[in-house]
Amino acid sequence: MTYIPTRMCVGCRKRFHQDQLLRIVKDNGKAKLVDSHTQGRSIYLCRKRECILSCKKSHAIERGLKVTLDEEFFRELEDKCDE
Numbered sequence: 001m002t003y004i005p006t007r008m009c010v011g012c013r014k015r016f017h018q019d020q021l022l023r024i025v026k027d028n029g030k031a032k033l034v035d036s037h038t039q040g041r042s043i044y045l046c047r048k049r050e051c052i053l054s055c056k057k058s059h060a061i062e063r064g065l066k067v068t069l070d071e072e073f074f075r076e077l078e079d080k081c082d083e
């Protein structure tokens with residue numbers, strides 16, 4: 001069996017294959033959505049609207065990356081979600 005790395009969604013705290021998740025890193029003091037090949041500390045989110053909304057409420061991304069997020073960033077996340 002091939003080893004596939006899994007990461008935890010900060011919204012629902014379930015584990016997913018890395019390529020199913022949205023990845024957010026801190027770049028120049030701001031949160032940025034990236035592909036899976038970028039280095040550095042990151043936060044992962046599965047593509048469910050409820051997880052994005054739950055992060056917005058709990059500030060899990062802000063706390064994890066020590067950044068401030070604006071409405072525009074959450075809209076960008078919601079654009080990428082499946083449901």
Ligand SMILES: [Zn+2]
Nearest residue numbers: 009012046051
């Ligand atoms: Zn999730």
